Amino acid sequence: MKTKLFLFFVILCTLFVSCKPELEKPTIVTKFADNITNNSVTCGGEIISDGGADVTSRGFCLNISENPTFSNGFTVGCGTGLGNYEYEFTDLRENTRYYVRAYAANSEGISYGNELSFLTDINVILPIVTTLQVTEITPFTANCGGEISIEENSEIISRGVCWSTNPEPTINDNRTFDGNGNGRFVSELTDLEENTDYYVRAYAISKSRLNDNSDTLVSTIYGEVMNFKTQILSIDYAVPNEIYELVSLYFPIYDGVNPPNIEGEYVSSPHVLIYESYAENPETIQYHSDRYLGFQYTNNQMNFYGKQSDLEEIRYGVKITGEDDHFTCYYIDDGYPGGYYAQQSFIFSGKKTNEGLEDFHGAVILLETSGNPELFDKHSFRVFKDEDGLAENNNWMLIRSDINRHSDDDLFRMWLK
Known part of the structure; x- marks a missing residue:
């Protein structure tokens, strides 16, 4: 009887061991590379499966060459376990092509997700806009203007002055169109009301190249606000x-x-x-x-x-x-x-x-x-x-x-x- 019980126990253990699943490396996806600037990007990853063993490390590998790994790229860790995670890379080089992959590690080894690439923007320095003094004020007209200095990667596509009876005029109010490009320009404000307080400032609409993909940034930049009062009609x-x-x-x-x-x-x-x-x-x-x-x-x-x-x-x-x-x-x-x-x-x-x-x-x-x-x-x-x-x-x-x-x-x- 003891012999039979022993044989039954051996068979049961054998069946239990033979039914245990085989361990695998984690399954991971590189989900996105968003919010790209001239020196930063936010990347996201997701651990789909841990392969039957705890995920002890997860993160991203980044490089300017394809197929970044632990051995040839810059690696950051983002905790452990299953689920979604993200990381913001900073101090990147402007106008540079980068490659990124999510990774995850367990007892069976390291897995890499799909590869994504992105191009950082050029460091855009917006134009400097200066509002000139208001001169030649009459009951219905006045002269103003502006001066614009720009960087090489920016183009002024429109410029002028905008004015309103509100303290912060914008291009949605009255405005002049005084050509394009940098330098100094003079504007004539017309159709004003006599004996009225006005606020005026120069503006420039710039188009800046962000990267070698021909992506552009269109911005409206304003100079300081000047205040003046039209004359009383006499x-x-x-x-x-x-x-x-x-x-x-x-x-x-x-x-x-x-x-x-x-x-x-x-x-x-x-x-x-x-x-x-x-x-x-x-x-x-x-x-x-x-x-x-x-x-x-x-x-x-x-x-x-x-x-x-x-x-x-x-x-x-x-x-x-x-x-x-x-x-x-x-x-x-x-x-x-x-x-x-x-x-x-x-x-x-x-x-x-x-x-x-x-x-x-x-x-x-x-x-x-x-x-x-x-x-x-x-x-x-x-x-x-x-x-x-x-x-x-x-x-x-x-x-x-x-x-x-x-x-x-x-x-x-x-x-x-």
């Missing part, structure tokens, strides 16, 4: 000093802070041209279509409504000066005829009476042309008057919803050569 701006005396020979200009109330609707008829500074025969009186005018006070400001021929317009915030019954009112009109920025001032003067506007005169002055070759010279002007001396009261239903601003070409057509 008669000195509407009638520049250079031509003030000449204009006043034909056109009465009244100063003062107590002008009359001229609210109402009027018609200048016959409306005649008595002088134009650019004509060969400026003294010849020319008859023009009747000039309809309207003035209305709303929200503590005076608004102007006008109609002449097929041109109708409305302007808000018209300025008025004068004393007693005498007045001068004026406003600025601007636009981009032919793609060039331009400004003109409209001035009206007279004496308010019960019948209308006595001794009524008007002038139009070309304030700015930005070098437009199709327009007459800057500071060209024309003077008109009501020939019989009175712009009569006239209810012509001036305040209408269809009054609108015509195109820039219409608004500046009188100045075309």
Whole structure:
């Protein structure tokens, strides 16, 4: 009986030993090489199977040659056991091709995962952008600009200045487009509001080469913010000093802070041209279509409504000066005829009476042309008057919803050569 029990025990042990699985090396995957910069990368690996034995070491092998191993590469350890792990390599060389493999070790040996390669970026040094001082500030325009210095691996694809009434203007606000490349440039800010605080800074949009794969980085870089305030519109701006005396020979200009109330609707008829500074025969009186005018006070400001021929317009915030019954009112009109920025001032003067506007005169002055070759010279002007001396009261239903601003070409057509 003892012999039988012994034989049964031997057979059972033999069966147990023969059923034990054979140990293997770990199974591992190199999962990713991401977040690549000029000197770093993050790599990930995963131990799929430990091969039946504990994983005692795991990590990555890195080299600038293919098939990195313990013996020919830079090796880092990332703990033990199954699962996912990752490691950030630093202090790498820029613009260099690297090869990486995950590894895992157990009692049966070392296994390597699949190989991944990546190219580090070039060390991008972004351009230096400097905002220039704001100069030549008027009620509606100002000059600014910037200066840009760049490194060899960067290209300036757009530059200019951006501005806003908010303290941190961006290219999503108003901006100029002043070419490309490095160096200094000057920008003109237009369509500003009078007596208003603005913030402006230079910008550059750069395209930088990241590596030999032609990968690029597009960046917007800003200079420091400059603050300025536009001037208050005055008669000195509407009638520049250079031509003030000449204009006043034909056109009465009244100063003062107590002008009359001229609210109402009027018609200048016959409306005649008595002088134009650019004509060969400026003294010849020319008859023009009747000039309809309207003035209305709303929200503590005076608004102007006008109609002449097929041109109708409305302007808000018209300025008025004068004393007693005498007045001068004026406003600025601007636009981009032919793609060039331009400004003109409209001035009206007279004496308010019960019948209308006595001794009524008007002038139009070309304030700015930005070098437009199709327009007459800057500071060209024309003077008109009501020939019989009175712009009569006239209810012509001036305040209408269809009054609108015509195109820039219409608004500046009188100045075309």
